[in-house]
Every structure is written in C-alpha cells, then in structure tokens.
Amino acid sequence: GLLDLQDSLSDLSGLQSESVKLQRQFSEAQAAFQAANMVYTEKETAFFREQAGILASTLKEGEPCPVCGSTVHPRKAALAADAPSEAELRKLKQKADLARQGMQKASEQSAAKLAEIKRTQEQLIHSAAAYFPGIADIGRDAVKERLFGLIEPALEESGKKKEENDSNYLQLKEQAARKKICREQLAHLEQSLQENEKAAVLNEQ
Numbered sequence: 159g160l161l162d163l164q165d166s167l168s169d170l171s172g173l174q175s176e177s178v179k180l181q182r183q184f185s186e187a188q189a190a191f192q193a194a195n196m197v198y199t200e201k202e203t204a205f206f207r208e209q210a211g212i213l214a215s216t217l218k219e220g221e222p223c224p225v226c227g228s229t230v231h232p233r234k235a236a237l238a239a240d241a242p243s244e245a246e247l248r249k250l251k252q253k254a255d256l257a258r259q260g261m262q263k264a265s266e267q268s269a270a271k272l273a274e275i276k277r278t279q280e281q282l283i284h285s286a287a288a289y290f291p292g293i294a295d296i297g298r299d300a301v302k303e304r305l306f307g308l309i310e311p312a313l314e315e316s317g318k319k320k321e322e323n324d325s326n327y328l329q330l331k332e333q334a335a336r337k338k339i340c341r342e343q344l345a346h347l348e349q350s351l352q353e354n355e356k357a358a359v360l361n362e363q
Contacts, residue, residue, distance in 0.1 A: 162285070163282070163285060163286055163289070163305065166278070166281070166282045166285065167282065167305055169278060170275065170278050170279065170282060173271065173274055173275045173278060174275060176271055177268065177271045177272060177275060180264065180267050180268040180271050181268050183264050183267075183268075184261070184264035184265055184267075184268050186264075187257070187260045187261040187263075187264040187265075188261050188264075190257045190260065190261070191254070191257035191258050191260065191261040193257075194250075194253050194254040194256075194257040195254045195257065195258070197250060197254075198247075198250040198251055198253070198254040201240075201241075201242045201246070201247055201250050202247060202250075202251075204240055204241040204242060205241055205242055205244070205247050207241065208241030211241075282305070286305055290305070
C-alpha cells in the first residue's frame, strides 16, 4: 500500500546516502593510490638510474661499453643520491599494489550500491504506478522527490477515508444492534399476545 511505498522511499534515501559515502571512500582510495604509485614510480626511476650509474662508473675511456659497444663515454649516467635499494623498491611496489586493490574494491562497492539503487528505483516506480499513473514517465532522478510530494497527501486522504469508513461501520453496527433489540422485543410482545389470547380463551370457557 501507500505505507509500503513510503517505506520504500525511505529505503531509497538510505541507499543514496550510503552511495555518497562509498563514492567519497573511492575518492580517498584513489588519492591514496595515486600518491603511493607516484612515490613508487619516482623511486623505480631512481633505482634504474642508479643501476645505470653503477654500470657507468665501471666504464673507462677507450674500452667498449657492454651495452652499446662505444669506446667513447662523454655522458656517463651519474649516481642518484636518492636511489632506493631493491628491497625498499619492493616494499614501495607492494604498498602501491595494496592501494590499487583498495581503490578497485571501493570502486566495486560503489558500483554495486549504484546498481542496487537502480533496482530499488525501478521497483518503486512499478509499485507506485498502481497509485499514481504516469509516474513512470518522470525522469528517474526526479521520481523520489515527486513521490514524496504525492504520497503524503494521498496518505492523509486515505486516513480521512478510513475515519469515515470506521464511523460508518460503527453507525451500522449500532443500527444492527438496535434492530436486534427491536426484533427481540417484538418476539417477546408476540409471545405475550399469544399467551394473553390463550388466557382469554380459557376464561371464556
């Protein structure tokens, strides 16, 4: 009934509040991943530069480079002061991977909540159409607000009709009770008349 629709509207509002919260959590998870991934990428680049620097430090003029074969080394890669160790780089990669997983999980949770909202809206519109024809033609984003504006007056009208029906029922019940009493009184009178008639006949005899 209308009360069920009202409950469904409240449920939908709750789902939408949860959705906003989940979207905020995704934004935070996304920021955390971007930060962790940026640190990892920078350190990874520094690590490879360091590797190149270690290689460059062994090069001597006139001797061929093991990579390109050149015997001239005008621009050797310099050692990176902030280069991480391989173990540190693995930890940074692990941290970035965990942040990526957190972002993915938050995204999936938000998507699932949005799908639940869509299903709830469709069910609500389908149920409401029985009471408010044409509600399905309203844009989904505006349906909730529109139904809030329709259900309250409808519930008020329904309450008035219920009061009227209850009043009519009580009146009919009272009338039925009075008729029952009248029938009982009439039956009693008829019985008395019959008894009086019998007594009169006996007296005449």
